[in-house]
Amino acid sequence: MDKILFLTVIVLSIFGLFMIYSSSSIWADYKFHDSFHYVKYQGLFFLVGFFVMIFISKIPYQFYYRYSNIILGFSFVLLILVLIPGIGSIRNGSRSWFGIGSFGIQPSEAAKISLIIFTSKYLSSSEDYIQSFWKGLFPILGVVLLFFGLIMLQPDLGTGMILFISIIAILFIAGADFRFFLGGGFLGIIGVIILIVIAPYRMQRITSFIDPWKDALGTGFQIIQSLYAIGPGGLLGTGYLNSIQKHFYLPEPQTDFIFSIIAEEFGVVGALFVATLFIILFYRGIVIANRTEEVFSKYLAFGILFQIIFQAIMNLMVVVGLIPVTGVTLPFLSYGGSSLLVSMASIGILLNISRNHS
Amino acid sequence: MFVGEIDKRIRILFLILLVPFILIILRVFYIQVFQYKKLNSYARDLWSRDLELEADRGKILDRNGVVLADNLTTTSLILIPNQIKNKEKVTKELASILGISFSDMKKHVYRKTSIERVHPEGRRLSYEIAEKIQKLGFDGVYLVKEAKRYYPYKDLLSHTLGYVGIDNQGLSGLELQYDAYLTGKNGAIQYFSDAHGNRLQMSDVYIAPVAGMNVNLTIDIEIQKSIEREMDNIVDMFRPDMALALVVNPKTGEILGMSSTPDFDPNQYQKYDSATLSRNLPIWASYEPGSTFKVVTMASAVEEKVVDIFKDRFYDAGKVNVDGSVLKCWKAGGHGDQTFLEVLQNSCNPGFVRLGQLLGKERLFSYIDRFGFGEKTGIDLNGEGQGIIFPLNRVGNVELATSAFGQGPSVTPIQQVMAVSAVVNGGYLYQPYVVKSISDHTNSVVKEYSKVLKRKVISSETSAIMRIALEHVVAKGGGKSAYIEGYRIGGKTGTAQKQENGTYLVNNYIMSFMAVVPSNDPEAVFYLAIDNPKNTAMLSSYTTTPIARRILLDIIEALHIPKQEGEVEKDLEWNDKVMYEVPNVVGKDFAEAKKNLVNFKIITEGEGNTVFEQSPKGGEKLEDGSSIRLFLK
Numbered sequence: 003m004d005k006i007l008f009l010t011v012i013v014l015s016i017f018g019l020f021m022i023y024s025s026s027s028i029w030a031d032y033k034f035h036d037s038f039h040y041v042k043y044q045g046l047f048f049l050v051g052f053f054v055m056i057f058i059s060k061i062p063y064q065f066y067y068r069y070s071n072i073i074l075g076f077s078f079v080l081l082i083l084v085l086i087p088g089i090g091s092i093r094n095g096s097r098s099w100f101g102i103g104s105f106g107i108q109p110s111e112a113a114k115i116s117l118i119i120f121t122s123k124y125l126s127s128s129e130d131y132i133q134s135f136w137k138g139l140f141p142i143l144g145v146v147l148l149f150f151g152l153i154m155l156q157p158d159l160g161t162g163m164i165l166f167i168s169i170i171a172i173l174f175i176a177g178a179d180f181r182f183f184l185g186g187g188f189l190g191i192i193g194v195i196i197l198i199v200i201a202p203y204r205m206q207r208i209t210s211f212i213d214p215w216k217d218a219l220g221t222g223f224q225i226i227q228s229l230y231a232i233g234p235g236g237l238l239g240t241g242y243l244n245s246i247q248k249h250f251y252l253p254e255p256q257t258d259f260i261f262s263i264i265a266e267e268f269g270v271v272g273a274l275f276v277a278t279l280f281i282i283l284f285y286r287g288i289v290i291a292n293r294t295e296e297v298f299s300k301y302l303a304f305g306i307l308f309q310i311i312f313q314a315i316m317n318l319m320v321v322v323g324l325i326p327v328t329g330v331t332l333p334f335l336s337y338g339g340s341s342l343l344v345s346m347a348s349i350g351i352l353l354n355i356s357r358n359h360s
Numbered sequence: 361m362f363v364g365e366i367d368k369r370i371r372i373l374f375l376i377l378l379v380p381f382i383l384i385i386l387r388v389f390y391i392q393v394f395q396y397k398k399l400n401s402y403a404r405d406l407w408s409r410d411l412e413l414e415a416d417r418g419k420i421l422d423r424n425g426v427v428l429a430d431n432l433t434t435t436s437l438i439l440i441p442n443q444i445k446n447k448e449k450v451t452k453e454l455a456s457i458l459g460i461s462f463s464d465m466k467k468h469v470y471r472k473t474s475i476e477r478v479h480p481e482g483r484r485l486s487y488e489i490a491e492k493i494q495k496l497g498f499d500g501v502y503l504v505k506e507a508k509r510y511y512p513y514k515d516l517l518s519h520t521l522g523y524v525g526i527d528n529q530g531l532s533g534l535e536l537q538y539d540a541y542l543t544g545k546n547g548a549i550q551y552f553s554d555a556h557g558n559r560l561q562m563s564d565v566y567i568a569p570v571a572g573m574n575v576n577l578t579i580d581i582e583i584q585k586s587i588e589r590e591m592d593n594i595v596d597m598f599r600p601d602m603a604l605a606l607v608v609n610p611k612t613g614e615i616l617g618m619s620s621t622p623d624f625d626p627n628q629y630q631k632y633d634s635a636t637l638s639r640n641l642p643i644w645a646s647y648e649p650g651s652t653f654k655v656v657t658m659a660s661a662v663e664e665k666v667v668d669i670f671k672d673r674f675y676d677a678g679k680v681n682v683d684g685s686v687l688k689c690w691k692a693g694g695h696g697d698q699t700f701l702e703v704l705q706n707s708c709n710p711g712f713v714r715l716g717q718l719l720g721k722e723r724l725f726s727y728i729d730r731f732g733f734g735e736k737t738g739i740d741l742n743g744e745g746q747g748i749i750f751p752l753n754r755v756g757n758v759e760l761a762t763s764a765f766g767q768g769p770s771v772t773p774i775q776q777v778m779a780v781s782a783v784v785n786g787g788y789l790y791q792p793y794v795v796k797s798i799s800d801h802t803n804s805v806v807k808e809y810s811k812v813l814k815r816k817v818i819s820s821e822t823s824a825i826m827r828i829a830l831e832h833v834v835a836k837g838g839g840k841s842a843y844i845e846g847y848r849i850g851g852k853t854g855t856a857q858k859q860e861n862g863t864y865l866v867n868n869y870i871m872s873f874m875a876v877v878p879s880n881d882p883e884a885v886f887y888l889a890i891d892n893p894k895n896t897a898m899l900s901s902y903t904t905t906p907i908a909r910r911i912l913l914d915i916i917e918a919l920h921i922p923k924q925e926g927e928v929e930k931d932l933e934w935n936d937k938v939m940y941e942v943p944n945v946v947g948k949d950f951a952e953a954k955k956n957l958v959n960f961k962i963i964t965e966g967e968g969n970t971v972f973e974q975s976p977k978g979g980e981k982l983e984d985g986s987s988i989r990l991f992l993k
Contacts (some may be wrong), residue, residue, distance in 0.1 A: 174373065233395050237392050249553075250556050251406065274385055288370055291367075292370060292371070304370050318381075323387070
């Protein structure tokens, strides 16, 4: 088992707990009269996630190969169910949750993993598929677009994009023809244009990240509040618990914008720390993917790893104002029980792959 | 596809995805280093709430540092609605303390703002009300100090000082003109708050208010008080339409005192009409000067050497005919044969007609211009008038003749005073000014104003002759009632008929007196005018000069003017007391002292035969029969 990967995930998650406490305590006290409200839930999920990760790391990954279709079907059903009012509940404008009390489960998290498992199996089952558009790529893209479409109905563009790009990345390492990517890129641009036409607010989001002050109280609001955290923090930060922006200025700072608070309290040092942990995680994942000899486990390890890293990059780039706001969380660090659970479970799969081949 | 190719592609993607991580770190570095200043100041604006601390307005002081416009500290109520917990209760309590309705108070307490001033009910609170509010001890309810303008001498110098509005903004007079200097820089207690407006537990920043700058005037409070007192007396005695007084240092143009009536109390300026508030008569009023203007005519004549006032003689038959117009002297039958010095003493109009004719209109009117008539003096006050002088092409023989004795030109008091100052100070026409300097709250001078010479009008020789001539007017002529024993005082009376729509009004005069003290080395030029006094003789020498004399005595004391030698002796009138100089008898024996003191009553103190002390001392002048106290041993 890859101990460095394991430790990196533990360090990230525990650092996450500390930062969730710092960034959420004010909100928690205001909403629940308990400044530990969020960190208690996250801590509980971390404990559960920890054992889930250990448990899953002991399940041979061939299990997923065998049951990939069932897993995919199960998550498909969940994605349909969550759209039905009364079953799925709306949080932050998206009908993307199964709410049980204050616990929530996002089926799209499970959909990402199951789709990666499905794609890995499909591509590894025949060498020919990757070379043939109609036999190989078309069915996969069909399934992916189906899932993407369901997620966009919630709507949750960020998760949809991560899911989509992760599958594309697997296709790339599997050796798909470059013409395919050119065509795909073209289609992607058309898709983006269609999405913007359907919902013009997306265009505003794109322009507002270039100059957030243009619409400081609307689309630029979040990024401005994020910059007001990062900037005044300075190179060394204001120190743990000393963030000012968490005092109701930055909305829900423990979720999407937790990195702002990290940069505010720990400066560029904190940013480097977080980035380094993700790069170590990434690197260890790459090592695992390279060392494993089966093609299925290579695809699976890389796919799992890629979607975590890609999500992290998207979140961080939003927070520092490099790309428009997409609404994705920072894996292991942002508050969110089901997200942490799924991330740790995914790492469990990676750990199992490393166990079998090192 | 070979497994090796897959591994290679995985590594390529790893390297590609390292790029965004590097970008992110560089971006954080960029934000925290290069955008730090901008974002930090924006964010501080967002976080900080200012509890404004009002700066004291600068004071206005007289030349010796006596405060004429001061500040009283009062208390005002300020609310921070977000910090108020029980709004209902706070509204109720405050409404009852302030005596306003619940709904009026509610507007303030419930307003969605970071800081709410309860205006105007919560401004300028009395001590009792402030204490009651303090005792409630509510969160979000603050009492802050505010300064209110206060004029301790009430209507003293009111037109010049002006007044301020409720926010201490200058509205008129010096308060308005020097508002930028007088206004301080407000300070603040700056604290960080969360987005809901609650105060964060971080150290507050205290930005001390910087008091406004002080404006130091050329005014001398003692002189000012004196003329204000006499203004009141004039109102009581004569019920005039207007009255005004002006005292200037002729050597610099500094205004030592200026006042007019009607005036107002700037503490309660709202109670007065706008004419009263705005008309600073000594610089605004414009009227025919009358005989005081003769000083200008005579100075011009002397300068042009058309006459030797001590030798050349003039016969006054009581009237003179100019182009068919008969111009009468004020004295029926005329003054007969007299020198031109006596023409001035007697204020003889036909004599001045002669001087005007000797000069001709070009020369006389060029001097009128050069003495500053017809143009603003440029005093550093708003609302100055400029008077009207005939354009030369409209001056005929009659206009020349009447202008020579002060009828026709319309002039302001400040123009006259500056012109007479030039006549007596050696010939220098200065620009008058009332602001001496501006100093900051630590009393260090940041700006100083000094005399501004406009031009030299006459020679110092002419000026010396005019000083003697004016002294004669007081000692022997129409200014006699202003004579002060031991001091050399020059002066000239004036009685000008008022015009309305081109015709002279009957029994409606402006009576005036211009004085110079001491006339050998003038320290002050003083002008007094009473517009349409009732219950008095229609001659300025009886109305203005006794009042002028009292003011002159105060000027002498305020400016510490020493007694002078060699004055022109006053002509005695039947009711004048004879004055004798007290001889020095200290050290003499009693019998001899007695012989020297025949004109005085002697009171002795102590026993003995030798005088070791006397009171008053030798050299002073006392009336015939006054008491002298001798100390014997």
